[in-house]
Amino acid sequence: MASYQQLDRHLVAVDCIIIGFKDGQLNLLLIRRDLEPYRGEWSLMGGFLRAAESLDEAATRVLLELTNLSNVYLEQFHTFGSVDRDPGERILSAGYFALVDQVKASQQLSPDYSAHWVPLTDVPPLIFDHNEMVRLALRRLRHRAKHEPVGFELLQEQFTLSQLLKLYEAIFGQAIDPGNFRRRLRKMDYLEQLDQKDFKDSKRGAWLYRFDAQRYEQAYDQGIPFFLKP
Amino acid sequence: MASYQQLDRHLVAVDCIIIGFKDGQLNLLLIRRDLEPYRGEWSLMGGFLRAAESLDEAATRVLLELTNLSNVYLEQFHTFGSVDRDPGERILSAGYFALVDQVKASQQLSPDYSAHWVPLTDVPPLIFDHNEMVRLALRRLRHRAKHEPVGFELLQEQFTLSQLLKLYEAIFGQAIDPGNFRRRLRKMDYLEQLDQKDFKDSKRGAWLYRFDAQRYEQAYDQGIPFFLKP
């Protein structure tokens, strides 16, 4: 077995860009940092990588600590490795973005971190390079949303097509023609129309749908990729 | 300033998936590992992250050591963080893929690593999770090649449209209609047709082109994105 005594060892963290959606708006879950330096400043939720866990496990743990959610869409998008990104000591950080059901998450937020949702269109200055992390995560989200059915992670299990439309308008930051949007969705067999309607937003009521992951897999295997654009 | 005495510190490496193109084939530059365990096995070129360098700098250095090339297209695509990916000791690794001019690189390869080019369609078993790294890198390359003009990094500065066609066929692993491919390229003003022809592959000769990065930037800023598909 090799000996690596003489090599540099590094502190490694994970930081989570936790994204939710509510009232037609994408939101980001931030905390107030409780360590020096910059105690009390806005920060992403993060944590240090432990010897016995993988990066993915660390991100999952950190997300669980704050939101008490598991089985969440979580994707590593970039590892930030500048020498001086943290002015205190050098820390590498793997950035993960998480797509959560904001309603569910809000109900069970840990009180230990002074966490708050802020609109993704209006993110305050964050510590270190966290603003850059958010920018990159958002870019990745836009891309994923186009090519993979990840949007549903941000909605309740049952949703109306209008809600989905508003979600995509928020993600892409531009208006989408409702007629054309609906037609594209109609072709997706894996969007299952339920027998219930939602009456929150209209008198007539809008049909509720759910995303059937299993049926999507089948479609995907048959070479029908997901695609939705602005 | 905070004290992080009690936290776990980690060995961090970078591994480079170095991709070249020659005679209609994509190739991968591998070395014979010179450390135990697995001395002599096929491996990606890699190196440990030093205290005073960023991840990007480490990848650049590692690439330079082997190929003596700088100013190369280099992109981080994923950081691999399983606890037991290296059976010796835990090592995190940031994966970078590099697109190089294989002709140029081959001329100046460092003799210290027993490096060899192997066809990307026929990669031998590699140490650790390196095969998985290659798989992910290739997936990312396919994506980049579609949406960004990175293919040119794999060709000499001057190239014919036939060479470009063969490159894209190799990247996507499928035949492309030459007529339609040419038409798409004709619309890209940033492909500058030179006054010379190449006579290596045909008697008639094929016009040489070069990619004008500056003109591409202009087109991009005007909202004309690069797009080429199989």
Add this chain to the structure above:
DNA sequence: ACAAAAGTGTTTTTCTTACACCCATGA
């Protein structure tokens, strides 16, 4: 003359886009 690579044109079909239109219902 003909094989082989280089390069151009044209037709057919498919997909987008833009927008007009109908439906249901509570105030």
Add this chain to the structure above:
DNA sequence: TCATGGGTGTAAGAAAAACACTTTTGT
């Protein structure tokens, strides 16, 4: 009855796919 959100249909145009066709030149 009319404003509002929900939902469908369609005609014009753009873009992709398929493929026939011409050019050039060494053998």
